[in-house]
Amino acid sequence: MMQQVFHIEKKSEYEKAGATDLIRLIPVLGANPIYVVKSILEILVISICSGEKIHLSGPTGSAKSSLINALYMEPKNFKAICCALGIPCRPLKVYPIEMATFDSPGELYQRRAIRDGTTYDEDSVLVSILKAIAQSNEDAYHLVHLREIGRVHSASIQGGLLDLMVDGSIVLPDSSHLDIPGLAWIADSNYQAEADGTYVLATFDDALKRRFTVNLTLGYLSKEQETIVLLHLAGEYQMNIEDQVVRDIVKLGHKIRERRSQGELQSVPSPTIYGYLALLRLYANLSHLSLIDLFNCTLLGNASPADTGAAKALVSDCLGIQLEQELDTVIGGVGI
Ligand SMILES: Nc1ncnc2c1ncn2[C@@H]1O[C@H](COP(=O)(O)OP(=O)(O)OP(=O)(O)O)[C@@H](O)[C@H]1O
Ligand SMILES: [Mg+2]
Numbered sequence: 001m002m003q004q005v006f007h008i009e010k011k012s013e014y015e016k017a018g019a020t021d022l023i024r025l026i027p028v029l030g031a032n033p034i035y036v037v038k039s040i041l042e043i044l045v046i047s048i049c050s051g052e053k054i055h056l057s058g059p060t061g062s063a064k065s066s067l068i069n070a071l072y073m074e075p076k077n078f079k080a081i082c083c084a085l086g087i088p089c090r091p092l093k094v095y096p097i098e099m100a101t102f103d104s105p106g107e108l109y110q111r112r113a114i115r116d117g118t119t120y121d122e123d124s125v126l127v128s129i130l131k132a133i134a135q136s137n138e139d140a141y142h143l144v145h146l147r148e149i150g151r152v153h154s155a156s157i158q159g160g161l162l163d164l165m166v167d168g169s170i171v172l173p174d175s176s177h178l179d180i181p182g183l184a185w186i187a188d189s190n191y192q193a194e195a196d197g198t199y200v201l202a203t204f205d206d207a208l209k210r211r212f213t214v215n216l217t218l219g220y221l222s223k224e225q226e227t228i229v230l231l232h233l234a235g236e237y238q239m240n241i242e243d244q245v246v247r248d249i250v251k252l253g254h255k256i257r258e259r260r261s262q263g264e265l266q267s268v269p270s271p272t273i274y275g276y277l278a279l280l281r282l283y284a285n286l287s288h289l290s291l292i293d294l295f296n297c298t299l300l301g302n303a304s305p306a307d308t309g310a311a312k313a314l315v316s317d318c319l320g321i322q323l324e325q326e327l328d329t330v331i332g333g334v335g336i
Contacts, residue, residue: 022228032273047214052214053212054185054186056188092141093133097146098148100152105159108124130144150189159208192217220270252318257271264310265307268300
């Protein structure tokens, strides 16, 4: 039986959902709603509220950033889960830190600044944030978000976090202490997707890895889950699309991932819901074009000449028809 989607803002629906069911979060302005497995949502929220150090990993496009955004940029999402779990419903404050902007471990603590023609060291963005949280009287859950921890220039920068991500007092270079009870940390990365590509620039520092007490992997959704999500989104955006087209698109997406995991079709990126949605929009607006035309400028648009044959075979396999003639004219003509 096809899996259902449960709405977070409907308390009775949320309560009815099982641990592996998909919950639709209220969308952040300008973004599409995201659908997340209930157990992942609850582990994430309880970990934030308990001041854990969370590593959220997974392949590109698996909604790591969107999930964190949905929890704090649309406060009703976080509140609904706190209420359902029976924990105090305080606001969530997230402090994003872009890890790729640090060139050395020392910059995590201090950065060079210029005033009146002379240079001096001032607190880094991270230390300024930690000081502000320590002084805050706000009754909120505070979460420091280390964005893209795998994209630092070297593992030594990660090593610089070891003395900041501590339980108890944080000791700063000038020997002052910061006490921030209950502070939670979250880092997102593609480490759990290493086989999928070269999305990380530094190997994960072992000592830092040990600091993370909760390790969540957000993988791609199953074929059935992706189908239900796309059908749901097509309905939300009032796209007039036959169910079978959605199934064919997801089928192609999964075949691409399967081939990539076997070392083939490396020029074609793993499909994501984001990519599928663009394809659905094109299909809904250009009904006179064939699905093959649209595959070739979306999911398969990056196929290199060497991968063209394999791409053709996949499309043919997915649509279950002999497409040699048609594909020979379309592929290469429209994009691959
Ligand atoms: N489960 C989902 N439900 C709805 N939309 C999704 C889902 N997963 C991914 N998306 C869509 O894919 C887009 C990309 O997701 P996002 O940027 O959050 O991925 P990411 O895991 O942070 O990727 P990266 O590792 O490249 O930073 C989102 O904006 C969203 O539109
Ligand atoms: Mg991201």
